[in-house]
Amino acid sequence: MAAARARGRAGTDAQLMGMMRVDVNEVLLPGVGLRYEFVNRDGDRVGIVARRSGDFELMVYTAEDPDEARPVLRFTSEEADTVAEILGAPRIAERFADLTREVPGLSAGQIQIDPGSPYADRVLGDTRARTRTGASIVAVVRGEEVIASPGPAQLLRPGDVLVVVGTREGIAGLQHIVQD
Amino acid sequence: MHTPTALLLELGIILAALSGLGALARRFALSPVPLYLVAGLALGEGGIAPVPAAREFVDTGAAIGVILLLLVLGLEFTVREFTAGLRRHRASAAVDLVLNAAPGAAAGWLLGLDTVGTMALAGATYVSSSGIVARLLGDLRRLGNRETPAVLSLLVVEDFAMAGFLPLLAVMAAGGTWWQALLAVVVAITAVAGAVTGSYRWGHHVGRVLSPPDPEQLLLRLFGVTLVIAALAELIHVSAAVGAFLIGLSLTGEAAERARDVLAPLRDLFAAVFFLALGMSVDPTDLVPMLPAAVALAVVGAATKLATGWYAGGRDRIGRRGRLRAGTALIARGEFSVVIIGLAGSADQRLGALVTAYVMLLAVCGPVLTRLAPTRPTAIPRRHANSSGSPTIE
Incomplete structure (x- = not known):
């Protein structure tokens, strides 16, 4: 299952790093997948939805309406792998x-x-x-x-x-x- | 072998027309289900273009369609999601049931339907369309919203509630007594619990038996076993649909994922045929007198779902706009309401007409209302100058 795969990936990352440097919140989306959420240094609340289909969706939450995600990007599973490689390489x-x-x-x-x-x-x-x-x-x-x-x-x-x-x-x- | 030219021709034209209707619906980001129902109305008894040769195939296909809809639903279901949803949203699920079954029950009583009819109507007004809603939230890019987990949890609980409700209704519709119906429900619940624990403990064994590596083998074996179990379930009046749901539940993990992949195209074909058949079984002349009742029921049904979403959102401490979004998202009714009527439809001609009109109204209006629900704040205040790196809309 893609969501499980995504979770597995996050898990090995955490082991590789020795610890999670960022406090990531995980929310179950029944029938759809999982949502990860964290706050970056600028104070932006970042959300990532990992769908069962293997697709990912990246979003930010604004201060004006913390309930509503502002969609930023969507990735197919291949694109997500590429992005992960780019961000992970250095x-x-x-x-x-x-x-x-x-x-x-x-x-x-x-x-x-x-x-x-x-x-x-x-x-x-x-x-x-x-x-x-x-x-x-x-x-x-x-x-x-x-x-x-x-x-x-x-x-x-x-x-x-x-x-x-x-x-x-x-x-x-x-x-x-x-x-x- | 004799080639049934008339059947091939009619079926081909029907499927091509459905494809056109589906494309049209998707263009406006709507569910194609109401259009399939309309197509069925036009092709059925008293319609503008009857299709005598294809009728038999469509009726057989419809039975397979229900089985496939429920099988795939069972495949998508996971114990973890259900228990998590029930734990967090128990109160919201109860409110959902009471608020939304009540209008159907009241309408059934007002129309003077029998017990089976009233129950079927209550079920049809209760259950939202998980297919339409989940797809809609994805299309509107609202999966990340904070009200979405509550909405999706309610849908999962509703779908599971159907596993108990469908056998109850099936036995009652078959003219069984109360204790027979109760027995059927107990059998169904035991079987569901057995399938769930079985998949939990011995899921890999079930997966190995039902999920051979070759995709063609997988399709034939899974489909074959499902049809046999569905037939056996129907034989003991537990409803074929519930039997199929059980098979879906007993497959988990990778086996379920593979099964979903091979079954998806088959499900799409036969589900379309099922919606078509339901439209065909309704006489348009029956539909017209039921329209006022259907409109009234749709208005009430939309309001009660809105209230449910408002309550569920409030329990998750969601703001006013998010609560409205949750409420409107739940309005759409679809495949399950139609399945329920498929089970009880023969009881009363008015019931089929009423629910067909009701589903057509809400399957169209629900997504439209969800779209109109407040999303962006009316005025966006400028953010601090030092947060230039974050996206803002000026």
């Missing part, structure tokens, strides 16, 4: 940083592949990152796209950002290797 590294804070000795870092890097336009396996430094490359961020758990055959391009998890020394070592 924050992936941040979330890993949160995650590693809970494991002593483990840290996360971001390493950019510069155009002059020896590994630009080569595959990830060529860096032999794990063997040489013990650090793991858990994701490659390319613009708005996130390649999670990249394999050794993953091609690296100039401008890519590697999300790395490992010891502080291991990450520094990998940075040295990649940016040398």
Whole structure:
């Protein structure tokens, strides 16, 4: 069920972040789906309706009539996935940083592949990152796209950002290797 | 095999005409149900264009239409939503029942209908059309409004109440005595409770048996089992519709979602045929004398639903405008009122005519009134200068 799927997605997000940073209110809409509601920093009350069909609807509540939603946008489930990816991409590294804070000795870092890097336009396996430094490359961020758990055959391009998890020394070592 | 040319031709023309009417209704964001009923009136006895060859198919199709309507309704139902709705909106649901069944019962008494007729009329005025209302709220982009959960909860409770009401009515209409009717209701309620707990505990087993991976298999098996159960239910006078509703209830989660997907087109076809058949069964010459009564009943029915919405909204601490929106949203009556009359229709010719006119009036006026309900504040005060990032209408 789409509503359940939406709820599941919110749940894993909360786990990934370690905690929900925003207090989200959940209201059941029988036969239709679920409504999520929260107040942003500007004080706008934001509503998101997740329909059973998989569609989403985004709305704001005005101060003049708090009962009435002012419709903003509607998303099909594919569009909603795209929006979630766009909004989520730059924050992936941040979330890993949160995650590693809970494991002593483990840290996360971001390493950019510069155009002059020896590994630009080569595959990830060529860096032999794990063997040489013990650090793991858990994701490659390319613009708005996130390649999670990249394999050794993953091609690296100039401008890519590697999300790395490992010891502080291991990450520094990998940075040295990649940016040398 | 002999090809029934006349049947194919008539049926084809009818369906094409219904499609045209449906498109017209959707253009004005209205439900096509009243137009289907009008089409039925025109094609039925005493109508302008009788269709003798298609008649038999339409009558059979109508029986299947009711079963599919209830099956899909059962599939959409979840225990969590029902219990949550009942817990929060118990008082509103009671007010809904009392306020809206009363006008029908009173009208039945005033018209001198028998017990079955009076009960059927009370049921027809009580139940809002969940199909029309849910769709309308989505179209008007009001799903996010704060009064909407109360409205949707009332609809779910009403639909569930029908599971008890339909067998009662079916037995009474079949000429059963009070204790037989009561027994039927007990059987139906037990079966519903059994189906609900069953789906709760062993839902995955039921789902596995009734929901094979292949869509074609799924359609044939589910449809076949439903027809058998519906027939058995009818045999013990519990109404085929309730049997179908039970099958719908016993499927949950992913199985229900898949079943909804494969059944939707079939339901659309046969439900249209059902509304058509109901229109056909009413003689337009019977309809005209019932019009004043239907108009009066529609006015009262709209007012009582408005009061129900006002009360339900008030309990959720909704403002004046939101309470009016909730009330107007509930006005539309539709498929269930028609199903009820389909069960009891043979009792009295006037009943079918009255309810057909009543549903046609409210299925059109309800959505129009909902549209007119106050939405935007009359004057929008300017917001603070520092909140420039938020959308405002100047």
